Amino acid sequence: MFLIEDLHIKILDKCPDIKQLKTIHCKLITANNLASASHIALKLMKAYSDCRQITLTRQLFDQMPQKDVVFLNVMIRSYVNNKLYNQALNMYKTMLRLNIIPDHFTIPQVLKACSGSGCLRVGLQTHVAVFNKGLHSNVYVGNGLITMYAKCDRLVDARQVFDEMPSRDVVSWNSLVAAYAQNGMFCDALEVCRTMVEGSGLKPDAGTMASLSPAVTCSTKSENLMFMKEMFMSHTRDSLVSWNVMIAVYVSNEMPADAVNLYLQMESCGVDPDSITVASMLPACGDLSALTLGRKIHEYVKRRRLVPNLTVENALIDMYAKCGSLNDARKVFDEMPRRDVVSWTSMISAYGMTGDGQTALTVFADMQQSGLTPDSISFVPVLSACSHAGLLDQGKRFFKQMTDEYKIVPRLEHLACMVDLLGRSGRINEAYEFIKNMKMEPNDRIWGALLSACKLHSNMDIGLIAADRLFKSVPEQAGYYVLLSNIYAKAGRWKDVTAIRSMMKVKGVKKEPGVSNVELNNQVHSFLAGDQSHPQSKQIYEELDVIVGKMRELGYVPETDSALHDIEDEDKGNHLAVHSEKLAIVFVIINTEPFTPIRITKNLRVCEDCHIAAKLISKIVEREIILRDTNRFHHFKSGFCSCGDYW
Numbered sequence: 324m325f326l327i328e329d330l331h332i333k334i335l336d337k338c339p340d341i342k343q344l345k346t347i348h349c350k351l352i353t354a355n356n357l358a359s360a361s362h363i364a365l366k367l368m369k370a371y372s373d374c375r376q377i378t379l380t381r382q383l384f385d386q387m388p389q390k391d392v393v394f395l396n397v398m399i400r401s402y403v404n405n406k407l408y409n410q411a412l413n414m415y416k417t418m419l420r421l422n423i424i425p426d427h428f429t430i431p432q433v434l435k436a437c438s439g440s441g442c443l444r445v446g447l448q449t450h451v452a453v454f455n456k457g458l459h460s461n462v463y464v465g466n467g468l469i470t471m472y473a474k475c476d477r478l479v480d481a482r483q484v485f486d487e488m489p490s491r492d493v494v495s496w497n498s499l500v501a502a503y504a505q506n507g508m509f510c511d512a513l514e515v516c517r518t519m520v521e522g523s524g525l526k527p528d529a530g531t532m533a534s535l536s537p538a539v540t541c542s543t544k545s546e547n548l549m550f551m552k553e554m555f556m557s558h559t560r561d562s563l564v565s566w567n568v569m570i571a572v573y574v575s576n577e578m579p580a581d582a583v584n585l586y587l588q589m590e591s592c593g594v595d596p597d598s599i600t601v602a603s604m605l606p607a608c609g610d611l612s613a614l615t616l617g618r619k620i621h622e623y624v625k626r627r628r629l630v631p632n633l634t635v636e637n638a639l640i641d642m643y644a645k646c647g648s649l650n651d652a653r654k655v656f657d658e659m660p661r662r663d664v665v666s667w668t669s670m671i672s673a674y675g676m677t678g679d680g681q682t683a684l685t686v687f688a689d690m691q692q693s694g695l696t697p698d699s700i701s702f703v704p705v706l707s708a709c710s711h712a713g714l715l716d717q718g719k720r721f722f723k724q725m726t727d728e729y730k731i732v733p734r735l736e737h738l739a740c741m742v743d744l745l746g747r748s749g750r751i752n753e754a755y756e757f758i759k760n761m762k763m764e765p766n767d768r769i770w771g772a773l774l775s776a777c778k779l780h781s782n783m784d785i786g787l788i789a790a791d792r793l794f795k796s797v798p799e800q801a802g803y804y805v806l807l808s809n810i811y812a813k814a815g816r817w818k819d820v821t822a823i824r825s826m827m828k829v830k831g832v833k834k835e836p837g838v839s840n841v842e843l844n845n846q847v848h849s850f851l852a853g854d855q856s857h858p859q860s861k862q863i864y865e866e867l868d869v870i871v872g873k874m875r876e877l878g879y880v881p882e883t884d885s886a887l888h889d890i891e892d893e894d895k896g897n898h899l900a901v902h903s904e905k906l907a908i909v910f911v912i913i914n915t916e917p918f919t920p921i922r923i924t925k926n927l928r929v930c931e932d933c934h935i936a937a938k939l940i941s942k943i944v945e946r947e948i949i950l951r952d953t954n955r956f957h958h959f960k961s962g963f964c965s966c967g968d969y970w
Contacts, residue, residue: 609645680712746776
C-alpha cells in the first residue's frame, strides 16, 4: 500500500492532466480504498480543481463523511480558482451552518469571492467576523479586504483598511495601487506607488505595472512616463508582463519608435513575446511603416501558432494597411476563419486610405451581406473613403443610409467626414451650410476640414470664418494658423502671412516640424527639413542635387506656393528641396538595391511640391514610393500617384 502511495501521491502534486489523474484515482481506490484517506482525498480535490473539473472536486468533497475546516477551505478555494464565486459563498454559508469556525485561510478566499461577485453585503459581514475573531492583524486578510472594497467601489474603506494595517507586504501596497487604478484614479495610484518605492523600498510587481499603464494619460504625463520607465528598469526583466506593459505604454503615448526599440531589447534578452506583445507591437510597426519588422512578427505569429486570434489578426490587417501593403492585409483578411466588425472595418479603411474608394465600398457591401450589422465606427471609413476618392453622391447616400436605415445618430467623426467630402468636392458653401445646420456644436476637426477645403479651392471668405472659430476654440494648434497662412500665400498676400506669423509668435504657438520616418534593417531613421544630423547627410545631399537636376530636365519647377515665406522664388525652391520627405526618399535610394520599394511615413500632410517631386523621382529611379501622411496614402509609380492628385 505504501509503495502505491509513494508512486502516485507525488504525481498528484505535479498537476497531471485529467486522463492521468483519473487513472491514478482508480488505482488509489483499488488499493484498499486509499482514496478515502483524508490527506489523499484533499490532494485529489486540489488536482481535479487545477484541471478545472470542479464537479469531480465536489463529488469527492460530498463523499467524505467527516468534513473539517481544511476540507471546506479547499472546496471554497476550488470554486474561487474556477471563478465560481457564488458557489464559493454558498459553501462559506454551509461552513457557518455547520458551526465550523473559519480561519485565516478561509477569510481571504471568501473575500476573493466577494470581490469577484461584487457581493458587498457578505464582504461587510466577513469584515465584522474578522474583528470578532481577531484576524484583523493578518496581512493576507487585510489584503483581501482592500481588494474587496476596491472591487465594490468603496475606495475610502479600502484606504482605511490599508492605513490601519499593523504590517504591510508588497501585496498590500500593490492592492491599494490597483484599487485606485481600477477606479480610474491613476494619479492617486501613482502617488501611492511612489510612496511605496521611496518610503518602504518595496518594488511593484508586474500586475501593478499593468494597472498603472493608463496613468501616463494624467496631466503630468511626462513625469508619470518617466516614473513608469524607472519602475520598469528596476523590475525583473524576465517578466513578460512588465515588457508588455511598457511596450503598451509607449504605443498608447504615440511613441512607436521607443516601443520598437524596447521590443528589440526584449528579443535580445531572450524573452519570448506572446499574443499580447504582438497585438501591442503591430500598431507601432504600422505607425512607423516598419514593414520588415511587421513581417518578422507575422512569421513569429505563424511559427508559434498564435492564430487564429481575432485581436492579433485584426492588428496584422491594420499593420499591413498602414505600411501600404494592401495585398498582405487582404491575404490576412481572406485567411481568417472568423471575422468581426473590426476586421471588416480595418479592411474598408485600408482601401479608403489608398484612394481606392470603389473597392472600399465593395468590401462594405460584402460585410453587410455576411450578416454583420455595421456600427457607428464602421461608417467612418466608408464616408472617409468616399471623401478621398471624390465619391460625392455615394457618400451622401451612405450618410442617409446610416441615419435612416440603421438609425445611427451621427457623431462628430461622421459629420467631419461629410464636411470633408463636400469641401474636397468644391461644395464649400454647401459644407458651410451643413455645419450651420448641425444639431451639435462643431469641434475643431469639423472647422479644420472646412478650412482645408478653403485652402484647396482658394475660398478666402469662408476660410476666414473657419479660421476665426479655430483660433477661438484651439488657439494652441499651429496647423490651423499654417492653413490660413497658406491661403494668404497662394493669393500673394504676404503682409497677411506676416501678420499670421506674428500672431503665432505673440501667442507662443509653434509649428510642428515635419518629420519623415523610414525603416532600414530593423532601425527607424527620422529626418527633419534641412536635417544634417544624419551620419550620411553629405551623401544624401549630394545625391539629392543629382536627382533634382534630373527632375528639372523633366520640366520640374518648384511649387513655390508651398513655401510660406515672402522670399524670392529661387530661395523658396532651395527651401523646398530639403523637405524631410525628399531626404528620406534619397536615403533609401542610396542604401538599398535598385527597384526596392520606398516606404515613408510623415507626421504632417505632404506639400504640393513634395508630391510633384515624388512622382518624378518614382519615374527617374524606377521605384515605387509609398508615402503615408496624416491624411492618406500616396502610391507613386512611373510618375503617377494613386490619389490622382486629389488629396
